[in-house]
Amino acid sequence: MKVADIMEKNPITVSPQTTLRQVARIIFGSQVAGVPVVNGKNQLVGIVVEKDVLSQFYPSQQEYIEEFTSVHDFEGMEERAAEVMNLKTAHFMSKNPFTVSPQTPILRAGSLLRRKKLGSLPVVDQKKHLLGMVTTSNIFRAIVRERLPVAKKGAGFFIHLARFFDLTFSWSEREKYEIPFLAKTFKARGAKRVLDVGCGTGGHAIALAQLGFKATGIDTVKEMKNEAQKKLLGQSKKVQENVDFINIPLKKIGSLKREKFDAAIFMGNALANFLEIEKEIPILNQVLNPKATLVFHIRNFEKILKIKKRLVSLNFNPGLEEKEKEYGFLRFYDYLKNGEVVLNVETLVSDGRKWRSYGVLSTVQRPFTKRDLQNISELAGFKKIKFFDKFGGEGYGDGNEFIIAVATR
Secondary structure (H helix, E strand, O other), X not given: OXXXXXXXXXXXXEOOOOEHHHHHHHHHHXXXXXXXXXXXXXXXXXXXXXXXXXXXHOOOHHHHHHOOOHHHOHHHHHHOHHHHHOOEHHHHOEOOOOOEOOOOEHHHHHHHHHHOOOOEEEEEOOOOEEEEEEEHHHHHHXXXXXXXXXXXXXXXXXXXXXXXXXXXXXXXXXXXXXXXXXXXXXXXXXXXXXXXXXXXXXXXXXXXXXXXXXXXXXXXXHHHHHHHHHHHOOOOHHHHHOEEEEEOOHHHHHHOOOOOEEEEEEOOOHHHHOOOHHHHHHHHHOOEEEEEXXXXXXXXXXXXXHHOOOEEEEXXXXXOOOOOOEEEEEEEEEEOOOOOEEEEXXXXXXXXXXXXXXXXXXXXXXXXXXXXXXXXHHHOOOOEEEEEEEOOEEEOOOOOOEEEEEEEO
């Protein structure tokens, strides 16, 4: 593979007359490893990296030797900062930077980056015209990341998400509609013991316990279970006694030595992460009472698949502990040829001045349809199923983002 295949075309550039202030804004605001400096003919004449900018604000080793007293006048340095900000790029840029051509093999470019401890390399033609930039990240994605299959179980995806989970949505809004619906459904069926499958950080289990239900939340991700336990510690003693969180996969639920459950719930699209639910639902049936209720809350994949919708959501929320920070979560889908979908989530964080990305993580999901939910319910002996397009309103429609299915025997 050649550099031309992976380089970033049309990179941000500056001229020799650009001020340090403008270059600093690009480097520290856009999070780029280096800014190429070009002349009026788009020919490379230099490059500016972070250390080139910062070095203008601090004395050099030679200055320490020659003017030992003056270089310790740090207050004076601060006063000269305004003057430094107006320096022209030609004054502090690195001249004759290392470069590669479009036909350079990417591993050779990667070797040069590593040996010279560089973050990026300008890509130029024989006449030094700038064609693009190549970074260590470009090379990594090309050589390694694209060859790594998306984890079917999505363990790494959810381990990372656990610490941010409660910031990815508005729980107060969800609780307002979802919990009354569940409580009404369970009371009508005389249900008292509820199993929350794929419980995440435990919001539903705790909310149901606050209403007098006994709830057990299970999740395969230990980090999710740990976050749920932390949240439970802030509840009353009675609520704590009515909630139990267990790190266990659904296929091992039969090993739990306890009373059978009156209801089981899969909330917040949790079901989509069970790629082989047909093998696991009969095992779930072993821990349910004969008159149990099954509730699925899942994205309306029939609508999503029909229009091949890519953007799922973009949410922003302040930090739970670090109030000065703001977090953003971008969700979007990719569609696989086998009918499955890949959920991608990019996590963003802002300190109030600039945004930074924690990267994109992905997990495979299964897009269950109405017919799929009927088949799954029947495997567990649930012959009756009702669909809702909103909490509290009966009737299945394809216009809403989520659907709710309530299955009974």
